[in-house]
Amino acid sequence: xxxxxxxxxxxxxxxxxxxxxxxxxxxxxxxxxxxxxxxxxxxxxxxxxxxxxxxxxxxxxxxxxxxxxxxxxxxxxxxxxxxxxxxxxxxxxxxxxxxxxxxxxxxxxxxxxxxxxxxxxxxxxxxxxxxxxxxxxxxxxxxxxxxxxxxxxxxxxxxxxxxxxxxxxxxxxxxxxxxxxxxxxxxxxxxxxxxxxxxxxxxxxxxxxxxxxxxxxxxxxxxxxxxxxxxxxxxxxxxxxxxxxxxxxxxxxxx
Amino acid sequence: xxxxxxxxxxxxxxxxxxxxxxxxxxxxxxxxxxxxxxxxxxxxxxxxxxxxxxxxxxxxxxxxxxxxxxxxxxxxxxxxxxxxxxxxxxxxxxxxxxxxxxxxxxxxxxxxxxxxxxxxxxxxxxxxxxxxxxxxxxxxxxxxxxxxxxxxxxxxxxxxxxxxxxxxxxxxxxxxxxxxxxxxxxxxxxxxxxxxxxxxxxxxxxxxxxxxxxxxxxxxxxxxxxxxxxxxxxxxxxxxxxxxxxxxxxxxxxx
Numbered sequence: 343x344x345x346x347x348x349x350x351x352x353x354x355x356x357x358x359x360x361x362x363x364x365x366x367x368x369x370x371x372x373x374x375x376x377x378x379x380x381x382x383x384x385x386x387x388x389x390x391x392x393x394x395x396x397x398x399x400x401x402x403x404x405x406x407x408x409x410x411x412x413x414x415x416x417x418x419x420x421x422x423x424x425x426x427x428x429x430x431x432x433x434x435x436x437x438x439x440x441x442x443x444x445x446x447x448x449x450x451x452x453x454x455x456x457x458x459x460x461x462x463x464x465x466x467x468x469x470x471x472x473x474x475x476x477x478x479x480x481x482x483x484x485x486x487x488x489x490x491x492x493x494x495x496x497x498x499x500x501x502x503x504x505x506x507x508x509x510x511x512x513x514x515x516x517x518x519x520x521x522x523x524x525x526x527x528x529x530x531x532x533x534x535x536x537x538x539x540x541x542x543x544x545x546x547x548x549x550x551x552x553x554x555x556x557x558x559x560x561x562x563x564x565x566x567x568x569x570x571x572x573x574x575x576x577x578x579x580x581x582x583x584x585x586x587x588x589x590x591x592x593x594x595x596x597x
Numbered sequence: 598x599x600x601x602x603x604x605x606x607x608x609x610x611x612x613x614x615x616x617x618x619x620x621x622x623x624x625x626x627x628x629x630x631x632x633x634x635x636x637x638x639x640x641x642x643x644x645x646x647x648x649x650x651x652x653x654x655x656x657x658x659x660x661x662x663x664x665x666x667x668x669x670x671x672x673x674x675x676x677x678x679x680x681x682x683x684x685x686x687x688x689x690x691x692x693x694x695x696x697x698x699x700x701x702x703x704x705x706x707x708x709x710x711x712x713x714x715x716x717x718x719x720x721x722x723x724x725x726x727x728x729x730x731x732x733x734x735x736x737x738x739x740x741x742x743x744x745x746x747x748x749x750x751x752x753x754x755x756x757x758x759x760x761x762x763x764x765x766x767x768x769x770x771x772x773x774x775x776x777x778x779x780x781x782x783x784x785x786x787x788x789x790x791x792x793x794x795x796x797x798x799x800x801x802x803x804x805x806x807x808x809x810x811x812x813x814x815x816x817x818x819x820x821x822x823x824x825x826x827x828x829x830x831x832x833x834x835x836x837x838x839x840x841x842x843x844x845x846x847x848x849x850x851x852x
Contacts, residue, residue, distance in 0.1 A: 364627070367717065369619035406849070432724040434849075438732025441846035445837050452839040458725040462622065462715050469687040470713040477693025479753055481736035481762060489850035498734055501760040505753045507736060582700050584707040591696035594661070594689075595744035 348420030353413060353454060355437045357430040357461015358389055361548035365462045373424055373459065381413045382426035382436065390426060404488070406436065410443035417454050430463035434484045434512045465510040468543030468571040471553055473582070473589035475508055475541065475573050478596060485526060485572075486513040492522060496529060503533035508592050509574040514566040524563040530574060531558045539575035541590055542566055555581065555588050603675030608668060608709060610692045612685040612716015613644055616803035620717045628679055628714065636668045637681035637691065645681060659743070661691060665698035672709050685718035689739045689767045720765040723798030723826040726808055728837070728844035730763055730796065730828050733851060740781055740827075741768035747777060751784060758788035763847050764829040769821040779818040785829060786813045794830035796845055797821055810836065810843050 354373045359365035374380070380390045384400035392398065399416075401409050409425070416423045427435035437458050444451060469476045481502045485495060502509050515523040530538070536559025544552045544567070554565055558574070566572055578596060582589040609628045614620035629635070635645050639655035647653065654671075656664045664680070671678045682690035692713050699706060724731045736757045740750060757764050770778040785793070791814025799807045799822070809820055813829070821827055833851060837844040 359622075362624070364624035365622050365715070367614075367620050367622060369617070372619070430721050430724075432721065432729045432731050434732070437725075437729035438846050438849045441728050441732075441835075441837060441844055442848055444844070445835065452837065456844075458728065460620070460717050460721040460725040462717065463721060466685050466687065466715040466718060466721075469685075470692075470715040473696050473713065474687045474692035476687050476737075477689070477696075479736070479738045481734070481757075481760075482731075483734045491852070494851055498760045498762070501756045502736075505736075505756040505760075507753070580696075580700065582696060582707065589696055589699070589711075591693050593697055594693045596749055597746070 347418045347450065347453060350420040351417040351422065351455065353417040353423045353425065353456045354459055355425045355431045355440055355456070356427070356459040357435070357463070358386060358426055358428055359462040360429055360464050360467040360546050365467065365547055367459070367461065370459050370461065376422055377424040378422045379416050380424050380426055381409055381416070386426045386428050406439035407443055410436065410440040413440065414443055414447060414451060414454065418451065427461070428464070430461045431458055432460065433463045433465065433482065464512065464546065464571045467546040468510070468573060471543055471546050472541050472555070472573065474591040475575055475579060476510070477592040477594055478508065478576060478578065480508040480510065482510045482512070484512045485522060486516070487519065487522060495526070499526060499529050500533060503530065506576045508576045508579060511572040513568060514570055514572045515563060516568050520563070523566055527558065527561055527563060534558060534574070534577070538577070539579050539581060539590060541573045542570050543573065544570040546571070553587070555590055602673045602705065602708060605675040606672040606677065606710065608672040608678045608680065608711045609714055610680045610686045610695050610711070611714040612682055612690070612718070613641060614717040615684055615719050615722040615801050620722065620802055622714070622716065625714050625716065631677055632679040633677045634671050635679050635681055636664055636671070641681045641683050661694035662698055665691065665695045668695065669698055669702060669706060669709065673706065682716070683719070685716045686713055687715065688718045688720065688737065719767065719801065719826045722801040723765070723828060726798055726801050727796050727810070727828065729846040730830055730834060731765070732847040732849055733763065733831060733833065735763040735765065737765045737767070739767045740777060741771070742774065742777060750781070754781060754784050755788060758785065761831045763831045763834060766827040768823060769825055769827045770818060771823050775818070778821055782813065782816055782818060789813060789829065789832070793832070794834050794836060794845060796828045797825050798828065799825040801826070808842070810845055
């Protein structure tokens with residue numbers, strides 16, 4: 343990247359929430375209205391309505407660093423740029439990629455006007471639909487081994503089980519890596535026992551939403567795809583049967 | 598709790614976000630407009646503007662179960678009830694208390710119309726202000742020992758450090774328990790070394806907001822109070838110096 347910095351530009355790295363417009367914060371809606379350029383993965387850019395004066399730059403998955411460099415360059419050119427992620431931009435999304443690109447880009451780029459604006463993460467949206475599975479201490483792990491060795495994932499799963507955290511898993515399963523999630527389920531069954539609660543929250547707040555609550559003993563790898571947020575309870579997590587479906591919650595106290 | 602269930606009532610357990618109105622989701626604003634009763638801890642109820650037809654029931658801290666029972670009773674009486682928490686209702690807030698009360702209340706209460714509506718958590722708001730400290734696997738721990746033994750907290754801190762999670766801490770320090778956070782810092786210094794990044798994000802998105810980024814070696818317990826969200830980086834978390842202050846981010850990859 344090169345060139346003079348046009349001080350009129352700004353960059354906002356925002357979260358669009360899990361899908362429903364009613365979950366987009368007014369802060370994010372305001373910067374989308376003021377933007378000249380929206381940058382992101384195609385399906386997320388498609389969530390921003392076209393209008394005169396707005397250029398939408400959709401790019402492919404796994405293009406995060408190139409996309410971040412493009413956003414920095416547009417900002418340096420004086421554009422008002424919004425980088426969109428689903429959910430929250432800081433949770434396995436574009437904010438980290440943007441700062442990786444900024445750090446590599448050299449000191450003259452560090453005067454750019456940059457802000458990160460939070461969004462409702464898939465984890466929080468899934469938690470709300472289920473009840474309160476994250477009502478006590480928890481952890482959040484990306485199960486994709488695109489950017490880390492599978493051994494690191496297994497080690498974290500073991501330690502998370504030992505710590506008795508409730509667990510939220512992003513990117514449990516893709517067509518390219520169908521076997522990892524089966525191994526994760528087997529490891530968790532061994533570590534937590536077959537009665538431990540697990541929930542599959544798919545595409546929460548969209549028309550494709552589906553929720554499934556079961557146990558590690560009954561869970562099948564096919565219950566998850568890349569649009570599923572998987573939650574495994576702690577040893578204290580409970581299920582309340584109700585006419586409209588079960589609630590899942592983790593009590594506030596632990597002994 | 599007792600009495601017939603009036604089917605006109607509904608209960609929404611919502612998050613008001615960290616403080617700024619621009620971080621309240623439209624979904625939450627809509628139920629607040631339709632409510633007859635708002636129930637919560639006094640400073641959160643005070644964030645909902647008074648209007649004719651709305652009764653605001655503010656209660657004291659540490660009254661969570663009694664407050665949850667009150668909300669269930671109002672709902673059963675046919676009121677349109679919103680239970681408000683700061684941040685997200687599912688993260689160390691009212692949703693877990695509500696389901697604890699619902700489970701104890703007996704089967705006839707389980708037909709109540711209940712929904713949980715997510716909010717921008719203090720953790721996500723702090724993360725956005727800092728950059729992207731949660732860009733890789735992380736955990737979230739409540740450092741208050743009101744509802745769990747201190748030994749459980751220390752054990753989780755040790756395992757979280759061993760897993761190399763970034764860490765977000767709620768309720769680091771209160772006047773009633775000033776010594777716990779000093780012990781947590783000492784444990785983390787031993788486990789992670791003095792160069793590990795730590796950030797103190799206080800009252801994010803309010804007029805009292807303050808941000809401090811330092812290292813475990815330089816951190817002092819007095820840098821936190823009950824309005825501070827504390828974040829400790831993983832071994833990979835980095836700091837970018839910029840004219841407007843440092844960015845803190847955790848790269849997406851791990852080896």
